[in-house]
Amino acid sequence: xxxxxxxxxxxxxxxxxxxxxxxxxxxxxxxxxxxxxxxxxxxxxxxxxxxxxxxxxxxxxxxxxxxxxxxxxxxxxxxxxxxxxxxxxxxxxxxxxxxxxxxxxxxxxxxxxxxxxxxxxxxxxxxxxxxxxxxxxxxxxxxxxxxxxxxxxxxxxxxxxxxxxxxxxxxxxxxxxxxxxxxxxxxxxxxxxxxxxxxxxxxxxxxxxxxxxxxxxxxxxxxxxxxxxxxxxxxxxxxxxxxxxxxxxxxxxxxxxxxxxxxxxxxxxxxxxxxxxxxxxxx
Numbered sequence: 001x002x003x004x005x006x007x008x009x010x011x012x013x014x015x016x017x018x019x020x021x022x023x024x025x026x027x028x029x030x031x032x033x034x035x036x037x038x039x040x041x042x043x044x045x046x047x048x049x050x051x052x053x054x055x056x057x058x059x060x061x062x063x064x065x066x067x068x069x070x071x072x073x074x075x076x077x078x079x080x081x082x083x084x085x086x087x088x089x090x091x092x093x094x095x096x097x098x099x100x101x102x103x104x105x106x107x108x109x110x111x112x113x114x115x116x117x118x119x120x121x122x123x124x125x126x127x128x129x130x131x132x133x134x135x136x137x138x139x140x141x142x143x144x145x146x147x148x149x150x151x152x153x154x155x156x157x158x159x160x161x162x163x164x165x166x167x168x169x170x171x172x173x174x175x176x177x178x179x180x181x182x183x184x185x186x187x188x189x190x191x192x193x194x195x196x197x198x199x200x201x202x203x204x205x206x207x208x209x210x211x212x213x214x215x216x217x218x219x220x221x222x223x224x225x226x227x228x229x230x231x232x233x234x235x236x237x238x239x240x241x242x243x244x245x246x247x248x249x250x251x252x253x254x255x256x257x258x259x260x261x262x263x264x265x266x267x268x269x270x271x272x273x274x275x276x277x278x279x280x281x282x283x
Contacts, residue, residue, distance in 0.1 A: 009067050009164055013171070020172045024131045024179040031182040033198065034239055036128045038255055046257045047132035053257075054135075054142045062146055069153045070163040079157015088159060095158030097220070099166045102152045104223040106145065107216040118264040119144070124212065125248040125263060127255060129205050134178030135171075138264055173219040177201040196221045203234045207242040211235070 036043075058065065073079045081091045110120035119141040126133045137145075153163065177196045192200045196217045204215040214231035217224050224230035234241040244254065247267075253259035 012164065013168055016168045017171050017175075020175050021131060024175050024181065027181045028130055028179055033180050033182045033202075034129070036130070036180070037243075038127050038251055040128075040130075042251075043126070043128060043130075043255050044132055046255055046260065047126070047136045049257050050137075050139075050260055051132070051135045054137065054139050057139055058142060058146065061143065066146070066149050066153060066163050066167060067160060069150045070158055070160045073154055073157045074160060077157070078154055080155065081159070082157035092159050092162040092165065095156055095162035096166045096169065098156060099149075099152055099158065099162075100170075100218070100220045101223060102148070103170065103218050104216055104220075106148055107218065108229070110141070111213055111216070116141075116144075121245055121248070122260055122263050124205060125245050125254045125260075126205075127244050127249070127251060128180070129178060129202055129243045130180040131175050131178060133205070134174035134176075136260075138261070140264065169219055177218070192221050194221070195219065199233075199238060202238060202241075202243075203231050205243050206234050207244055207246050208235065211241075 062068075064071070074082060077083065081095065086094075110116040119138045122138040122141070123133070123136055126136055158166075173195060177198050178201065179198050181198055183191070183197060183199065188197050188199050191197050196215070196219060200215055200221060201217075203211050206212050211231060211234050214229050215224050216229055221230075236242075248254050248263070250259075253263060253266075
C-alpha cells in the first residue's frame, strides 16, 4: 500500500484536485449560493495564475514536499510515531487529526500576528467567494505553511500514507468549503458535524471583524467548537453579507495577479487580528 502511494503520490493528489475542482465548479453553476459581484473570467484567470505560480515555486523549493519529509522521518526514526510502537491504523488516523489541528492553530496564528496577517489578507481580499478562493494564498504564506508542515511531520513522524491522505483531504475540503454552492439547511447541519461546510466557512470571509475571526477550521469542524471560535451564521445572512476586507475593495488590487502579489507590502501594519474580536463599524 505504502509503495503504491509513494509511486503514485503526485497522480493521486492531482487526480483528486482536478476531480473535486471540476465537481464543485459545476455545482456552483447548477446551485449557486450567492450572485458574484466581480467578473468570473478575471477572477478565475488571476486566482488560477497564482495557484499555478505557487505550485511551480513549491516544486522548485521543495521537490519532494511533505511526503518526502515524512519518508525521511521514517528512515531516520524521527518523531513520536516512529519512536513509540503504535499500530499503523491508529497512527494514520491520529496523524491526520493532529496535522489538521496544527492547520487550525496556524490559521489562528496568521490572524493573530499582524505581520502574518499581511500575507494572509491576500486570501481574504478576494471580493467573491468560490472554489478558486480555496487555493488563493500568497506565495510567501504557502512557503511558510510548508515550513510549519515540515516541522509538524518531524515532530510526529506520521506514516507516509497519513501525509498523503492529509494532503488530499486538505486540498479537497478547501475547495469544497470555499465553493459558492447552496446546500440544503438540513444537510448542512449534519455535514458540519463532520466537515467544514461552505456555509460554515463563508462566515470567516465576512467583512465584519468578529465574523472573520471565527470558524478557522479547514477540514475538521471540531476545533472551532472546542476552542470557542465557532459561529453558526453571519449576521446579515449568506446572501446579505459582504465578502472581503473593508479596506481592500478595489478590484485592481484584489482581483489582478500583480495587485495580489504586492498586497503584503503595501499599507501600514494594522491591528486587524484575533485580538480584536468585537464588531466595529470601521476598519
